[in-house]
Amino acid sequence: MITTPEQKKQLEVEGYTLIKGLFSVTEIVQMRKALTAYFGNEENKFLYAYAGKTQSDAMNRIPALRFLLKHPKMNSVLKELIGDDLRFLHHSDAHFNVLSGWHKDSTGYIKNEWEVREGKEKIGVYKICFYLQDHNNDVGGLSVRPKSHLIPKMGSDAGVKLNSDAGDVIIFDQRLDHVGQIPTKLQKVIMRFMPSDKMKFSLIGFLRKITMTRDRMSVFIGYGNDNAFADEFKENLVARQNRQNNTTEYIVSEEVSQNLAEAGVRG
Numbered sequence: 001m002i003t004t005p006e007q008k009k010q011l012e013v014e015g016y017t018l019i020k021g022l023f024s025v026t027e028i029v030q031m032r033k034a035l036t037a038y039f040g041n042e043e044n045k046f047l048y049a050y051a052g053k054t055q056s057d058a059m060n061r062i063p064a065l066r067f068l069l070k071h072p073k074m075n076s077v078l079k080e081l082i083g084d085d086l087r088f089l090h091h092s093d094a095h096f097n098v099l100s101g102w103h104k105d106s107t108g109y110i111k112n113e114w115e116v117r118e119g120k121e122k123i124g125v126y127k128i129c130f131y132l133q134d135h136n137n138d139v140g141g142l143s144v145r146p147k148s149h150l151i152p153k154m155g156s157d158a159g160v161k162l163n164s165d166a167g168d169v170i171i172f173d174q175r176l177d178h179v180g181q182i183p184t185k186l187q188k189v190i191m192r193f194m195p196s197d198k199m200k201f202s203l204i205g206f207l208r209k210i211t212m213t214r215d216r217m218s219v220f221i222g223y224g225n226d227n228a229f230a231d232e233f234k235e236n237l238v239a240r241q242n243r244q245n246n247t248t249e250y251i252v253s254e255e256v257s258q259n260l261a262e263a264g265v266r267g
């Protein structure tokens with residue numbers, strides 16, 4: 001076992017948990033290199049959004065990340081915390097220098113996330129996420145509002161900042177209120193007045209460079225229990241991903257299917 005009973009309980013009761021040191025330094029360095037190259041190439045079809053760059057459907061579109069789907073430690077953690085009926089929800093994002101605001105990832109993608117359906121079936125949709133740099137001493141990591149996964153209304157308190165290091169992963173219930181890096185006053189002004197997402201990225205990126213701030217990269221992948229909630233969630237999230245990627249067809253790469261099969265995870 002990699003996780004502890006306390007971590008499983010924390011995920012259930014508080015809606016999140018953090019697992020230390022899941023990825024090696026070599027894996028982190030490789031993923032940073034891969035994302036720097038991917039987001040540095042304008043031929044790739046990422047989006048300029050949230051003052052940064054983002055690629056949804058990252059598992060199919062960024063081949064260098066596909067190993068994650070059969071990463072032995074990551075899969076053990078997911079199965080220990082979510083269950084052996086683990087399902088990949090076909091929704092994944094890679095982010096580069098994005099800024100964000102408080103939100104729940106479930107909003108709008110499922111009819112009623114708090115419903116208990118016939119046969120006592122309950123929602124079980126989670127994200128595993130990680131940052132490719134340390135956030136133990138800055139505002140760049142994930143903050144969460146503990147227990148907010150049980151409350152439909154968004155909260156308003158400052159939440160808890162999770163002090164993650166590169167290599168750590170966070171698993172959270174997608175109903176949980178969470179936020180990454182909140183824009184500063186200056187960044188808010190730039191975001192408000194710059195006419196295009198690309199210009200917002202360029203100006204805020206320039207400020208990062210002159211303040212010698214490291215590029216901030218992260219990966220978010222959706223998993224869940226294999227039930228009707230997962231079906232509904234997957235369908236709606238894939239439709240959103242397709243809209244973001246400007247396509248009507250969702251194509252699963254052979255390597256993604258193979259890696260999921262190797263990991264014993266239903267796709």
Ligand SMILES: O=C(O)CCC(=O)C(=O)O
Pocket residue numbers: 093095098099100105140141142178179180181218220
């Ligand atoms: O930028 C971040 O760290 C947060 C991103 C996020 O909340 C999301 O992808 O749902």
